Amino acid sequence: MAEFRFYAELADFLPLHWRGRTFVHIVLPRQSVKHVIEALGVPHTELGLVLVNGEVVELSRLLSECDRVAVLPALRHLMPQQPDGDRRFAADAHLGRLARYLRFAGFDTLWDNAWKDADLVAVAADQGRVILTRDRDLLMHKAVRSGCYVRDKDTLAQLTDVAHRYALDFSRPASGRCLECNLPLRGVAKEAVIGRLPPRTGSVFDEFWYCEGCQRVYWRGSHWKRMRRAIASVAQLLPRSNCADPEP
Ligand SMILES: [Zn+2]
Secondary structure, X not given: OEEEEEOHHHHHHOOHHHOOOOEEEOOOOOOEHHHHHXXXXXXXXXXXXXXXXXXXXXOOOEOOOOOEEEEEEOOHHHOOOOOHHHHOEEEOHHXXXXXXXXXXXXXXXXXXXXXXXXXXXXXXXXXXXXXXEOOHHHHOOOOOOOEEEOOOOOHHHHHXXXXXXXXXXXXXXXXXXXXXXXXXXEEEOHHHHHHHOOOOHHHHOOOEEEOOOOOOEEOOOHHHHHXXXXXXXXXXXXXXXXXXXXXX
């Protein structure tokens, strides 16, 4: 038997009777820290520090009877800014609305409703993306290097959670991405798109943006304003982040 204690939000993955307390669990010969922790229900992507008998260890460390294991969550929002590569995402099929908000705020987020779990894992591994998912079993897949368990069902709560964890800055000038296909938007002259706009839109708005992938045209209409207000409300909840004013 080894002793385990999971701290902070990691306890959410455990049965109620193991939360907020130290408990003992069987450790078989040659089982690694990662193996045992995932068997207890906590994906390796959610782990920050793991201490065994008071010392920080790698997840590959083998456990022994009588070891004392303390597990702390990934507190990435308290760490220095990560390189941008750590803020490129691939979202699972259930997180389409979250993907659209991330794209709106300028963050490169792949999402495809037709993806199976294996497709998502493969794309994220190939391109070095963070997997966003509400499926904890998916995060335990061997090929998953970086991932985030999205806890909430509400889209804006999800966005707040992801922004907090990855230190996303919604106040930085963002070019915005196509909500449908994720490509960066380009500014375009009104004359070039006037024939494709709904009636009166051309007389009300002067600035337009264009997606070279799907040929959609964007402008700051009511839908854009609603999304910007939502992003601003999330930005106000974030540390070190000013009220958002992202470009479309
Ligand atoms: Zn597009």
